Amino acid sequence: MLQRSCLFFVLLLAGSACAQAQPANYYWIQFADKNGSSYSIHQPEKYLSQRAIERRRKQNIAINASDLPVSQVYLEALSAKGAEIIHTSKWMNGVTIKASDAVYADIIQSLDFIAFSEMTKPGLALKSTTNKFRIENQGAEIEEAAYGASIDQLKLFNGQGLHHRGFLGQGMHIAVLDAGFYKTDELPAFERLQAEGRILGTRDFVNPGGNVYLEHSHGTNVLSTMGGEFSGQLIGTAPRASYFLLRTEDDATEYLIEEDNWVAAAEFADSAGCDIINSSLGYTTFDDENMNHSYADLDGKTTRVTQAANMAVEKGMLVFASAGNEANASWKYLVAPSDGDLVIGVGAVRKDSIWAPFSSLGPAAGGATKPNLVAVGWGTILQKTDGSIGPSNGTSFSSPVLAGMAACLWQAHPTASSQQIKNALEKSASQYLQPNDTLGFGIPDFEQADQLLSEHDRTEITQNWLAVPNPFLDQVFLYQQSPKVSESVTISLFSTNGSLLQKQVFHQQQSFFLSNLANLPAGLILAKIASDTEVSVITLVKINP
Numbered sequence: 001m002l003q004r005s006c007l008f009f010v011l012l013l014a015g016s017a018c019a020q021a022q023p024a025n026y027y028w029i030q031f032a033d034k035n036g037s038s039y040s041i042h043q044p045e046k047y048l049s050q051r052a053i054e055r056r057r058k059q060n061i062a063i064n065a066s067d068l069p070v071s072q073v074y075l076e077a078l079s080a081k082g083a084e085i086i087h088t089s090k091w092m093n094g095v096t097i098k099a100s101d102a103v104y105a106d107i108i109q110s111l112d113f114i115a116f117s118e119m120t121k122p123g124l125a126l127k128s129t130t131n132k133f134r135i136e137n138q139g140a141e142i143e144e145a146a147y148g149a150s151i152d153q154l155k156l157f158n159g160q161g162l163h164h165r166g167f168l169g170q171g172m173h174i175a176v177l178d179a180g181f182y183k184t185d186e187l188p189a190f191e192r193l194q195a196e197g198r199i200l201g202t203r204d205f206v207n208p209g210g211n212v213y214l215e216h217s218h219g220t221n222v223l224s225t226m227g228g229e230f231s232g233q234l235i236g237t238a239p240r241a242s243y244f245l246l247r248t249e250d251d252a253t254e255y256l257i258e259e260d261n262w263v264a265a266a267e268f269a270d271s272a273g274c275d276i277i278n279s280s281l282g283y284t285t286f287d288d289e290n291m292n293h294s295y296a297d298l299d300g301k302t303t304r305v306t307q308a309a310n311m312a313v314e315k316g317m318l319v320f321a322s323a324g325n326e327a328n329a330s331w332k333y334l335v336a337p338s339d340g341d342l343v344i345g346v347g348a349v350r351k352d353s354i355w356a357p358f359s360s361l362g363p364a365a366g367g368a369t370k371p372n373l374v375a376v377g378w379g380t381i382l383q384k385t386d387g388s389i390g391p392s393n394g395t396s397f398s399s400p401v402l403a404g405m406a407a408c409l410w411q412a413h414p415t416a417s418s419q420q421i422k423n424a425l426e427k428s429a430s431q432y433l434q435p436n437d438t439l440g441f442g443i444p445d446f447e448q449a450d451q452l453l454s455e456h457d458r459t460e461i462t463q464n465w466l467a468v469p470n471p472f473l474d475q476v477f478l479y480q481q482s483p484k485v486s487e488s489v490t491i492s493l494f495s496t497n498g499s500l501l502q503k504q505v506f507h508q509q510q511s512f513f514l515s516n517l518a519n520l521p522a523g524l525i526l527a528k529i530a531s532d533t534e535v536s537v538i539t540l541v542k543i544n545p
Contacts, residue, residue, distance in 0.1 A: 023123030026086065026257045027104055028304075029078065030094035030116040034065065036073030041065065047090075051173070051273025054500060055316045057490070059417040060530065066091050066311065074113050081107050087205060087264040091311045092304060096120065096260045120257035122288065148233035148389065150381040152351035153225070153401050157375060159237060159446045162408045169226075169241030171499050172407040173200065174276045175269035176223055176400070177262060179249035180215025182385055187220065189228035189236075189383035198227070198242040203268065205261040206250045216251045217385045218396065222280045224383035225397050226404030233389040234381055237404030244269060249281050256291040259283055259305035262337075266312045266319075275410060277312055278403040279321045280396035282335025295333055299365040300341040313342035318410070318418045320403035322395035323347045323371040324360035332361050334371065339364045344406075344422060346399040347439060348377025353430075355438050359395055362437040371395075371440040372422075373429055375402040402444070409446055413453040414494050415528050415537045424449040465529060471541035474518035478529065478538070479511035487531075493540075494526040501525070517542070 039046055044053050044063045056063060070088045075095065079085060083097040083104075094116075099107065108117060147154065154160050181202070184190050193199060204210035212219070227243055228236040246268065248261035262281065269277055283305055285292045297303055301310065309319045323345045324335035338345030338360075348356035356378035362370030377398025379391040410421050426432060428449040430442030468477050478491070491512060493502040501520055506512055525540040 024084070024098045024100045025104070025119050025123045026121040026255075027097050027099060028094060028116075028118050028120050028256070028260055029097055029107070029114055030092065031070060031074055032113050032115040034068055034071050034093060035113070036071040037068050038072060039068045041067065048271050049273045052271055052315075055273060055275070057530070058415065058492070058528065059316045061314070061316050066093075067315075070095060071113075074111075077111060077113075078107060081111070083107060086208070087260070089260065089263045089267060089308070091267060091308055092263055096257060096264075118256070120260060120291070121253070121255035147235040148230070148381065149391070150234045150236070153376045153380060154235075154237065154405070156349070156351055156353065157402070157405065157444050157446055158448075159405045159408070161447050162405070162412060162450065165412070167408040167412045169238030169404065169407045169411060172238065172241045172276065172411050173244070173272070173274045174226065174238065174241050174278060174403065174407055175244045175246055175265070175272075175274040176219060176226075177246050177248045177265050177269075177277060177279045177281060178216075178219030178222055179251045179281070180217065180247050181212045181219040181223060181245045182215060182217040183213065184220050184223060184245065185213045187224075187383055187385065187387060189224045189230040189234055189389065192229050192239075193227050193243070198240075200242050200244050201272070202245045202247075203265070204247045205265050205268075206247055206258075210247070212245050212247045215247055216249070218249075218251070218280070219245065219247070220385060221382045221392060222278065222396060222400045225380060225400045226278070226407075228383050230383070230389055234383065237401055238407040241404065241407050244272060244274060254286045255288060256286060259303065259336075262305050263308040266308050270312060270315050270317065274317060276318045276320070276403055276407055277309075278400045279309070279319065279337065280394075280399050282322055282324045282338060284324075284326075284331055284335050293336060295331075296365050298334060298336055298339040300339050300368055303336040303339075306337040306340045306343070309337035309340040310342045313340075313418055316418055318403070318406060318421060319343045320399045320406070321345055322399040323362075325358045325394050325396075326360040327358050334360045334362055334364070339368075339370060341368065342419075342422075344373060344402070344425070345371040345440070346377075346395060346402050347371035347374040348393070348395045348398040349374045349439070349443065350378040351376050353443060354378075356393065356395075358393070359398075359438070362440060369435045369440050370437075373402060373425060373441055373444050374398060374439050375405075375443070377401070405446060409449055409453070412450060415526055416453055420453065421449075424452040427452055465536050465538050467527070467538050467540055471543045472517065473543055473545060475513070475515040476517065476540060477511065477513050478527070490528075490530045492528045492530070493520065494528065495521060495523075518545075 083099040086096040088095045202212045226236045229239045246265040248265045321338040348359040375398040380397035425444045428445040527538040
């Protein structure tokens with residue numbers, strides 16, 4: 001009895017101490033402007049990779065104030081008040097901080113550059129009661145084929161043609177935003193990916209400095225549907241692409257801070273020069289109901305994560321986001337950021353095209369068609385953390401299956417813009433003319449999308465430019481059929497896998513002579529000719545002596 005009384009007394013003392021020293025909370029602070037920034041839009045190489053700059057140039061996307069990092073002056077002012085800077089967002093012009101109640105109150109009262117603020121995670125966060133990665137347990141047959149059972153994921157949307165022609169994602173960079181990548185550095189489906197150095201980097205935005213390979217396995221499953229390769233059992237839809245593995249999701253809790261983690265990771269992906277983002281994550285309700293989104297918020301432009309996803313597309317990337325597994329839940333509808341106006345929200349079907357009954361419903365709150373497209377998400381073949389290859393279910397897997405195949409399509413048409421790729425996929429889809437709230441525009445057909453983009457390429461070729469000689473050996477002369485003089489013309493030569501081979505800038509000219517081309521690889525070369533008013537593409541053929 002004495003022991004129990006003493007123990008109770010100790011617990012009371014501990015509770016009293018906690019009451020006196022409350023843990024710091026997390027807050028989103030949005031700045032009013034970027035005054036005091038030391039960066040300039042005229043020197044983007046100081047905050048963007050060369051690959052990110054080139055992506056913008058290829059798609060005629062101007063570098064503007066949204067690309068500039070937040071004001072260092074403002075960050076220093078927050079730090080001086082006692083706030084810990086967690087991560088920043090240049091697109092949203094804000095910062096996530098960790099601060100005590102007293103520090104936060106002082107910041108809000110004394111700093112005049114703050115436009116908006118809110119708590120995004122309490123210091124005493126309770127473990128979530130929500131299963132954030134709910135998987136429906138409908139069965140799926142496994143059929144052995146050249147790719148093992150994973151061939152069905154490719155066949156559903158006619159993607160095998162691109163693979164057979166050698167478009168396997170080479171040269172494409174994909175950012176995977178997820179909850180963790182447990183054992184991705186050990187499991188067999190990733191051996192080639194690791195051995196060839198195509199994991200370009202990892203970063204933990206939940207626990208900065210953490211090891212993403214020790215966290216949740218959800219990202220492991222997701223990655224395998226794109227980058228996995230296990231002879232006779234699994235070949236992902238982009239098995240030769242390169243990947244960044246970015247942890248943004250805290251699987252133990254659900255708070256608004258995870259959207260800000262997502263924003264920071266998307267900006268990292270942009271700055272690193274990624275072509276595609278896959279996000280098998282979604283946000284509607286939280287452990288603190290005051291943070292909850294309403295269905296009305298999912299109008300394609302309201303939530304912070306959706307705004308960032310749209311911005312990523314505006315920067316020239318493709319963004320694929322799972323529509324959610326909510327059809328059987330009380331919510332029923334899609335989740336953010338799949339509602340984004342520019343985002344490709346992805347629902348799930350079975351390999352025989354039957355709608356997966358858990359796949360979240362559209363439309364977006366504003367009436368836009370959602371999901372945009374669907375892919376195999378019911379019985380998706382993937383790498384499991386016990387080392388086996390087998391089926392699992394969820395829009396978490398239909399999204400990367402589609403994202404990986406889109407990387408191969410973009411590889412085949414390296415001068416296309418992200419919007420052109422998105423349009424081609426939607427126009428090729430099975431119910432493009434009669435979309436609905438379960439399948440959206442339907443199942444894309446990658447052979448048709450390839451043809452649509454090829455027709456677009458040919459249209460551009462015949463509009464303005466001719467090349468002589470073509471095929472060429474070591475030099476080529478380009479001229480306009482309808483001459484126009486531009487202030488500046490940039491001519492970029494690309495291989496068919498999207499690699500930049502050569503670039504030259506000309507001023508005040510109507511025709512152009514390109515020499516010293518003998519070292520270019522033999523085969524098809526795409527010449528992109530960009531002036532201040534238009535962009536054209538010419539297909540050249542390089543021959544060996």
